[in-house]
Ligand SMILES: NC(=O)C1=CN([C@@H]2O[C@H](COP(=O)(O)OP(=O)(O)OC[C@H]3O[C@@H](n4cnc5c(N)ncnc54)[C@H](OP(=O)(O)O)[C@@H]3O)[C@@H](O)[C@H]2O)C=CC1
């Protein structure tokens with residue numbers, strides 16, 4: 001099989017996990033990390049993001065591990081003109097816009113742009129489409145947490161004055177029970193979750209920061225959101241782990257019989273699991289590029305065997 005020459009843009013939680021997961025792949029080599037910062041704690045070669053295009057000939061797949069709140073909308077299309085890219089863009093409201101922008105850039109550069117991989121969007125997207133397709137009138141609900149949302153935490157950290165910040169998503173457990181029983185029709189994501197933010201910032205900025213977070217479109221405005229201001233010591237002591245998880249619950253009637261489908265994730269590390277998904281879709285992106293494909297792809301458009309380092313013939317024997 002082809003050895004895929006991979007590189008990373010953006011060295012945060014996700015970038016560190018992608019670096020670790022690429023090293024664990026039998027068919028991938030890590031060429032380097034592109035960052036806006038010059039001093040990173042890694043043995044991998046580090047290059048300035050601004051010089052990325054100079055390395056295009058040495059890289060088959062570029063993993064965009066930047067923040068979705070501002071970095072991806074501002075930068076991703078620029079990379080898609082020069083590389084086959086894989087991102088985890090997760091502002092669901094704006095994914096159609098992202099798709100169009102990345103599709104144009106990728107076609108212009110004759111590359112593939114694999115967008116919105118991860119688990120939501122990503123594996124949850126796959127399950128939502130698959131499960132809902134089975135029922136003439138599907139009842140479907142998605143729940144997240146209790147856990148740390150990296151997208152919402154990145155969005156918090158981008159608010160002026162925020163020195164450190166995280167966001168936890170907390171589902172209403174009764175809503176999950178109701179959804180599992182097929183009584184989820186009145187349950188929405190915004191009614192079934194609350195969002196708790198923990199922020200380190202100067203006292204003088206607290207009111208502006210709380211206002212900026214709680215009114216932030218898409219991320220926080222539609223939800224019951226609370227912002228707690230804490231000290232650096234408390235942040236260091238209590239807010240280091242990044243567990244997460246969730247459920248996609250689908251049910252319905254099939255001509256007189258009732259069935260339900262539940263897809264559950266329990267993640268010890270949100271970044272590690274997201275990286276595992278992004279890296280598998282990076283393998284698929286490299287293969288699609290080798291087949292001469294161009295343009296944007298979501299996870300709904302990728303044949304599952306392309307994700308695996310195991311040959312299709314073996315997968316048919318083992319998994320079908
Ligand atoms: N689809 C899905 O299921 C999921 C998607 N995601 C997405 O992944 C995105 C990235 O998450 P995450 O890695 O946690 O975000 P981080 O805030 O850790 O990193 C985002 C970017 O900020 C820069 N950065 C990181 N640390 C520092 C620092 N100490 N000082 C200055 N800059 C820094 C890095 O770029 P640089 O190196 O250039 O400075 C990095 O790429 C999220 O925004 C989310 O949208 C995450 C989880 C699941």
Ligand SMILES: N[C@@H](C[C@H]1CC(C(=O)O)=NO1)C(=O)O
Pocket residue numbers: 090119120121144145147148149150151152168169244270
């Ligand atoms: N994209 C999310 C992954 C899941 C978690 C989530 C939430 O807690 O709102 N929504 O989608 C993340 O960045 O962690």
